[in-house]
Amino acid sequence: MKKWSKMGTLVVLLLLAVMGCSKKEQEVLPEDRILMVNDILYYGTEETGPMGDAGSVEGKILSTTEGGAIPEENGQSNFGGVGNPYTFDFGEGAIQVLVGDEYFWFYAKDKEAVQKFLEQAEVLNEVSDLPGIFPCNFVFASGAGAWGTLLTLNADGSFTGGYNDSDMGDSGEGYPHGKHYYCEFQGKFGDFRKIDDNTLSMTLEELTLQPEEGSEEIRDEILHVGAKPLGLESGTEFVLYLPDTPVTELTEDFLSWWPGRYEWDGETEIPLGCYGILNQETGAGFFSDASCKVCGATAVSPQTGVCEKCGVEQ
DSSP states (O other): OHHHHHHHHHHHHHHHHHHHHTTSBOSOOGGGOEEEETTEEEEEEEEEOOOOSGGGEEEEOOEEOGGGOOOOSTTEESSBOTTOEEEOOOSSSEEEEEETTEEEEEEESOHHHHHHHHHHHHHHTBOSSOSSSOSEEEEEEOSSSSEEEEEEEOTTSEEEEEEEEEETTOOBTTBTTOEEEEEEEEEEEEEEEEEETTEEEEEEEEEEEESOTTOEEEETTEEEEEOOOTTSSSOOEEEEEOTTOBGGGSOHHHHTTOGGGGGOOSSSOOBOOEEEEEETTTOOEEEEEEOOTTTOOSOBOTTTOBBTTTOOBO
16 A cells, blocks of 8 residues: 555656646757747757847747647747746847746747748837827936936827936035036937837937036026936937836836835736836836826826825725
8 A cells, every 4th residue: 555655646746747847948958949939930049148128028938848849839939938038039030038047049040931020010010109098297216306307298209308406515606505407308209119018119209408418507506507317318219118017027127216116025926007118228217106096097196095186095
């Protein structure tokens, strides 16, 4: 009886090992790895490199084949790694896939299929107006009240805003109360492209400042200096995240600017709960107020938790 008990235990352990292998990376040489994405087979290499920003991720491995067979459905690999992310193919027939703790380069052999898919996707993913409730206010700030950029974004991509920063310790003749860096600005985002249901890319097409950068004027014993708004001072490629975006899909650097970061345990998959804008060059993160669960407006006060539009406490 004890013999059968031991054999039963062994069988159970073997079954658990087989069930678990789909989630873990199987022992497949880098050059033998294959992943199907958008009906295209990408073949692995030994090349590795940094992934880039969060906007580079297209999806995650959803399933794996048995015995290293060639994948037959999108999101399927022949090396395990279910749940591991992979990046977009930006037109070069190449993607990166997380295997272990490194991102490996995978290449498509059928380059014509890649180009055909990208041409079709470009047409399908064009967006004329931003989805959601606009106009919407966004803030990029230190959190300590020292500086901040406020941006009001409209559905057509046009925006207005202002930037303020103070250094009262930097005084001089005629301005004993220090310096004030500031500007008012207006501009426009365009070329909206849908990345997924919760993410869009957009390009900064116009930006004008008032006053000009570097202009100086002493008023009220303070030196007022024209400056570029932080968060928009460089870079043209931006990403807009909608409130339902899972925070686990966003980078730590971007979330370091997120007002809700102190209430998140860093592991639980929860929605962002507000709109977010990422400057892909600088990593700056603009965030709106939280979205109301009743009316959907991004008007929930972070201090009171009450929606300023419908008056319902969240």
